[in-house]
Structures are given as C-alpha cells and as structure tokens.
Amino acid sequence: MIVKSKLKAAQPHEPIHITILRRCLQFHADDPEKKAYFSSIDNSDGVTFKQIRDYSLSLASWFVENGFRKGDVLLLCMYNSWHFVVTCLGAWSAGLVVSPASTLFTEYELRYQLEDSTAKIIVTEESLLEKITKANSTGAKILCVSEKTASADDFMNIVTKQRTSTAVPVPVKLENDLILLSYSSGTTGAPKGVMLSHRNYAAALISYVIKFDDSYKALGLDGFVPPAHLMAFLPSYHAMGLFGTMFALHNGTTQITMKKFDLESLLRHLQDYNISSLGAVPSVVLAMAESPILDNYDLSSLMMIATGGAPLSLKVVERLQKRLPHVQLFQGYGMTEMSIASHISALGCPDGSVGQLLPNTEMKVISKTGKLCGPREQGELWVRGPQVMKGYWRRPELSKDLFDSEGFMRTGDIVYYDDDGYTFICDRAKELIKVNGKQVSPTELEDVLMAHPEITDCCVVGLPHDKYGEVPLAFIVAKSINEENIHAYIKERLAPYKRLRGGIQFLDTIPRTPSGKTMKRALKDDYLKKVKQTHKSRL
Template identity: 30%
Template sequence: MTESYRHENYPEDMQAIIDADSYETVLDLFDAKVKQFADKPAFTCMGKTITYKDLDALSSDFAAYLQNETDLKPGDRIALQMPNIVQFPIAAWGALRAGLVVVNTNPLYTERELEHQMNDSGAKAMVVYAGMAAQALKVQPRTPVEKIIVTEIADLHPPLKRALVNTVVKRVKKMVPDFDASKTVPFRTALRQGQNFSYRPVRTGHDDPIVLQYTGGTTGVAKGAMLTNRNLIANMLQCYEYFKLALKDGEETLITPLPLYHIYAFTVHCMVLMYTGNQSVLIPNPRDIPGFVKELSKHRFTGFVGLNTLFVALCNNDDFKKLDFSGLKLTISGGMALTHAAADTWKDVTGCLINEGYGMTESSPVLSFNPPGHAQLGTIGVPAPSTEVKVINDDGVAQPIGEPGELCARGPQVMKGYWNRPQDTAKTIDEDGWLKTGDVAVLQEDGYLKIVDRKKDMIVVSGFNVYPNEIEDVLVGHPKIVECAAVGVPSEKTGEAVKVFIVTNDEVSDEDLIAYCREHLTAYKVPRQFERRDELPKTNVGKVLRRELRTEQA
C-alpha cells in the first residue's frame, strides 16, 4: 500500500521535477518568448498569420486601450467570448498585460448561462465575436458588464478580404444577428485607439489568479477555477517535458480545432506553444468537417490536438484519408476517454499514434500524459513532473497498487480554489492540498495510470461495479457502431441495468450486439438494452453527456 506516488522513471530526456518559480509571472515568460521567436509564425486562421512580433505589438495596443480608454483597473475581470480566431490570443494577452483577469467564456452559452457567468465572475467588460453581440447586449443590463468590445471574424485580414468575408458571414450565411453597434466598441477601433498610448507594464503576484476558468457546468452550477501565474507556468513546463520528446522549438505547426476558451486548448496553444515558439492553426468551426479538411490540406502540420469524437468524425471522411500525413509527429488526446477503436483507426489513417493525457479544469489542466515514444494505449500515461497522485476508497484510505479508487493529485498546477466559493473549494481540495478528481483510477506497477470511470457514472449491477468506459470501448470496436454511450437504468431484478445509446452506420440487431459483447465482457456487464440515435448529446468540446441520457430515463 502507498500513501502517495511520484513518478521517477521518465524517459531519459524528461525531468522529474519542474521549477514553477522559474518565471514570476506569465508576462515575464511572454516578454522573453515574443522576442526570442519574433519572426516565427504564432497563429494562423483562415489564411491570416500573425508572428510573435505581431502578437506582441497587437496585444500591447489592446492593453494600452484597456488602460487608457476604459475604467478597468488591475484585478478586474474581462470575459472573452470568441471562437478560434486570431483575435482571441491578442485579446487574452492584451488583457493579461493590462493586469486584468481573463474569464474564458463559451461562445455557445445560452442567455441564462452567460448571465450566470458574468454575475458570478463580476466581469466588467467583454470581448465578443459579432455573432454573440446581440445576446451579450441583451444580458448586459442584468450583469456588471460596462463595456462590450465586438470583433468580426475577419477583422485582421487585409481590407478587401475583410470586407468580403465579414459581409458573407453576416449577409449570406446569416451568422450575425443584428445588434445595436452604438452600444459597443469595434475591436479594430480599440486597437487603433491603443496605438495613441504607451502600454504600461503591470505586475501581478506569483500566486495571484489571472484566469477564471469555469467548469463545464454539466453537474450543478458552473464554478470559476482560479488559475494563478504559478499554476499556468507550472503546467506549461510540465507539458513541455512531454512534448519536447516529439516536437522541436520554433519548427512545428499544430492544428487547433479545440476551442481556446477551454483550458485544454488554452494551456497547450496559448502557453506551451508560445514557450516553444511554434505555430497554431486555428479552426473556427471544427464541426464543419468538409471545411475543416479543406483547411488541413493547406498545411504541412506536424502536430494535432483533439479528442475522441473528433478523431472518429475525421477518419470517417474520405477526403481526410487522402491528406498528406508525412509530417505528423504527435497527436494529443484529452478531454474525454480515448477508445481503442478510435486510436487504431487514427493510426491506420495517419500513421501516427495518439498520446492520451488526462486532466481537469482545476489542475490547469494536465495531471498525466503518455510520453511520446512510450505510450500505453488504454492508459492516461504517467503523472506529470512534480505531481503526486494517490487513489483512495470511499473512506479516504489509500489503495494498493492495482486497486481502483478515486484519483487524487497534488502539485503546483492545482488551482488556488473556486472563485468566491470556499465551501466548494474545501470539498474538492483538502487541507493537505490534495485535489479530488471524482474519477476512478488504477495505478499500475509501472507508474502508468488507467481511468476506470467517472465516480458518478459507475453502474452497479447486482452489487457488481460496471464502468461505462469499458462497455463503450468494446462496442465501438464493432464495425457498425460509430459511437455510443452506456448508462445505468433502474432494474427490478438487478438494481441497475446497462443501457447503451448507439449511433450506427448500418442496421444491426440487438441480438448481434449482445452476442458481440458476450465475446468481450463478463455476463453481468453485457448490455441488453440498446437505443438508436442519429447523434449523441455532447458538450461544446465534444464530451458525450451521459448525465443527459440518464436524466431521460428517469
């Protein structure tokens, strides 16, 4: 039995300990890297590329605008509500340079969700994509928001292309509802006004929150995780120890389909890749698979950051299979469990293995990852450098190697706490700094971790624990199953029974599926109920919402 575990047996080029104090703030890091990689491409979107030098200048202009043309003071919160466009990193770094706290906000929020987040965070300003401006203005009177800055999708493109793209998006595609522009400030105007002033550097503390990252809100009320300079610097350095095994500084191009407002993409693309001087190709709408594939064809990309549902969707596209993958060196998976079927198909199509990691908003987010060249499919890799882990039972007792229990972690990437919610913080992080993840995991003898399932998703059949991930991993191996989700439903006979919602590419009978499952699962795990769906409910980052499916069965 072990109280806690800290991995030591990393590949020889990885360090077991990172120095979270090597930079006092993320701005110290930013200043150093935009100079070091000044002429390297930083972000590309829809044919527009900005270098690190451009990012420095444009974010400085935006910071100067915030400091001189608004009433915002250091420590005030500013919400960013944009898809993956070049304006996002400019606004984020501009806000941080002005000493503000960034509140990453989902562009697909409903009015209710947006109102809650603005009130909970106390945001005084918003930077929004024009398609969300009407909703932001509608919600504004019920929130502390005083200023709304609006950007159109092609704002940074040359004049002719800017006018064409913005007009098509608004008039032809009808993607921008009408709004009262007199009550907003155009992003281009803000940048232009900022050029009239000198940006004044602002110092924040090493342990000061600089990002409020709201949890998905799929359970209870969405809470803002306070991520500090130290948290983000630590996780950036931890990720770098893994990534450097496959990627070189200043030479790589990574595809960025996952939203930058999500902590997974924010840390990888706005922190780690900046640290390494690499390029992110931003995909504003990854759900448009044909458009996504067309954009991919324009780049010789060397890295890809995604999740299970996206890998499946791409590999089902014939044009994707025709792309040149000769440069692809690293594929990163996170955000949801990676199935064997998706991993195998991606490898067959692209020739590149998928390296799966694990984390959560509260840990900035990465807690573990499969080192490139040393990946174990079906695991979430080894704990990040300078990270301790343990698995505990319901009584809080640490479990032996190989026994399942709730995964707990402690390290410099663990959040300061939830914004204005000390009681929720105390339930999630104990007095000794251990973060309770809510996930059931097994620690293997070799130090690799395996997630068995979410604690709350576990199904109990006749007293036996059944984990949905295992059922789903088996079923997606069936040639006629595209994706699926397993949930527990009430059963008079067994307490709970397993029901699976499936999306298929051809007709298949329940009997065939049961027979297939019997080949791979013990009897009490075999589902007997199946429901066909055209699609499964998902969060905006692609996680299947098992909770929503369970609620339908109540």
C-alpha cells in the same frame, strides 16, 4: 503510497504573459515576417509575433486608462482567432482575470456566468454581439471585433491606435493573483468558476516544456523541436484549446485558426503545411478514422495525435491506426481544475494508459475504505501539484471539501497505476457527462428541467455514444408535456452540446433509495439492458 513524478521542473518566476510577450520579440528578431496566426479561410488575415505583442500591450493600456483595475474580471466570448489571444495577453498585462465563455452558450447561460463572475467588461465579436447584449444584465462594458459596431467599442481601433502606457504590464503576484476564471460543470448545481492563479498557469507551461523535452530525448533527439505549423481548431474557450494555443505561441509555432471544426479543411491543411502533430478530442479522431475522405489526402507528415477531454476507446485507436499506421496516438488526463492536466503519455506508454505524471506533480489512489492503494489496486485519484487550482470562485465550503489536509485534490475518477506509474482510468465516481470532450452537469440539466411547470420529477444520466463519447438521457415524470416540447424548451436555454441527444424516457416515478438518493445507476443499467434486448430481437 504517494506517487511522485520522475521529472522535476523549476518553479515559475514570472507570469506566462511576460514570458510569451518577450519570446514574441525574439521570434520577430529571427524572422520579422513570420506569422503567429492566420485563418484557415483566408491566410492573408494573419498577424506576426511582433503584432501580437504590440496589440496586446496597446489593449492593456486601454484597459488601464479606462479605469479597469487588477483583479477585475473580463468575460471573453469569441471564436478562435488571434483576437482571442491578444485579448488574453492584453487583459493579463493589465492585471485582469479572463473568464472564457462558450460561443455555444445561450443568453441564459451567458447571463449566469456574467452575473456569477461579476465581470466588468466583455470582449466579443460581431456574430455574437446580439446574444451578448441581451445577456448583459449587469451593464458590463462591451468591446467588439467588428468594422461596424454602434453598441460597443471597436477592438481593432484600440489595438492599432492606442498608445502603449508605461503603466503596463501591471505587476502581479504569482501565488495570489488570478489569471483565469474558467467555468466547470460540477455534479452539484450550476457551473462553478475555477480560480487559477498566475503561478498555476505558468507552472503548467513549464511542466509541458520539460515533459516534451524529455519525450523527444527518449526518441534520440537533442530535445523538443516545436512544429513549424499547428491547427488551432479546439475552441479557445476550452481548457485544452486555450492552453494549446498559448503553448504553441510560446514555442514560436505558426497557428492556423479554425472558427468551427471542418474535417475536410483540417485534412487539407494538415497535408498542405506538412503538419507533424495534432491536438484533438476523441470525436475528431473518430471522424478521421471513419471518414472516406481521409484517403484523399497525403498525411505522411503527421506523426502524432494527442487527445484529451474524454477517454479514447481502444476500438477507435485501432480503426485509425489501420488507416494511418505511421501515426502515434497519445492520451492525457486532466481537467479545468488542473489548469490543463496531471498526466500525459509518450512513446512506450502502455495501451489504454493516460501516461505518467507531469513534472512536480504527485498523486495518490484511495480505496472505498480510505486505504492508500498500491500498484494495480483500484481507487479514487487525488492529485497535488503547482498547476492545481486555488479553489472555486465564491464557494469556500465546496473548495474546502475538495482538498484534503495534505493539499491533494479529489478528482472523482477511479484509476489504478502500474509499477512504472502509468495510470489507467477505470470509471468516474462523479456523474459528469463528457459530450465531445465538453463537461455536462446532470444537475444543471435537472435544474433546468425542474423549472418547467409541467415536469414534476426527473433525473439525467450519460449514455455511451460512438460519435460524442457520451450523451445525456433524461428520465422524466410529467403532467402533460411531450418529448418535442421538452427538446424545444432545452434548446432555448442550453448550449447544443447539453441537449438530450440520448433521448427522453417518461416514467410514473423516479426510483430513490431510502435516504432519498436517485437510483441513477439502476435506471441507466435497466435502460441499456432494454436497448440491448431490443437490438437482439431485431437480428
């Protein structure tokens, strides 16, 4: 059967940046001094809601006056800050498409995204400028947040001095025009650009507003009450981080930005600002559950932690709840291809469930034989909703294969649901490795390894890991190269989270099926069995 959300939401009538910029003026009218953002390092480095609006429109005017047109792609590589948000809002107000890139990316990875996305302009910050400049093989224009940049235009000079043009905001078509081109690791080949339209992103925002409102009413309140402060530490280039900061901005919440995660700083700010809710990935929850410094801080104001990006084990949930029994932990389910999510949980959600469908979202579960599954029957999850992407950038055949004739998108995840529509993730049919909530494609790692002249064959699998969720392990057939050389080779070419933390195993041959498919499951199972036996023998 097709399962439908019990909640309905209105269809979007305007893009998200128009809504947010208008609400920024409303928040300014209520409290002209209220900060929209400030840094966890220096709270004097902050901006008001009106400054967010004014800077965004100034930047949009500069884009238009300098010849950038609707549909042009802007690659954004920057740590968490208000500059990141202003770049997005300014780009969208000029009709540009934002393609966020990880600050962890190597020159090699940045060059790939620049070339594949056909980006015409890059916005970055001084600490990343050297890497960006080396990767800029296409000659894209560079804007940099810095006080002293000779090789790039100065971001701050533009947002504070550029006069706002009557040409902005540039009108966009909700259904057809893109807002984001985020790159997602697939199981086949290199990362692919996920095409999200203005309608996709606005629909996701509306669905969250309705879902949160419904959840708060279930607690006996009149509706959703946005928190006064939030910690913005999830990377803004990641789907969770970007949507989270836009949702909070829309709600008038003051956000405290962290460039890099630091547990002690996080706990101190949670205490000092009486923060009531936290969005996190499982590794952060694990760090909180296990760190002795947790007891040094008063977290009595913290009521809820929402997690996503990777499954959160019940063991970790139990550990944290022993230390913070008053805190509710909620999981969600989503992916970049869904703008943010299809499911989020709320109070009353069964243990281990990722919750129920977001408003206007539908799902079906398909068995291995192609049968439509009912409650408690396992199968692959397919999702349909206004937040689901248009397709993959410049890959029409791959996009076509991902959707069925009814418009449902294949997720590759094995699930079941109960009579109330609560969904439980059982396994992943696809082979993506989730390291600290970040997607790692085994095929991307294999392609990089196979480019080494000394490596003749290889395959990469994901191993379970207490801290990171999963880590990549490589099985390699090589002529004459050692483990140290391979790690150094990967370090030069790929971001730290893609490194082979699971180790390297040298083999004489990689086993394959008669049709030529690598027997990854057998290799992984054999390896885990050996590790278990070794552990037993040491006891």
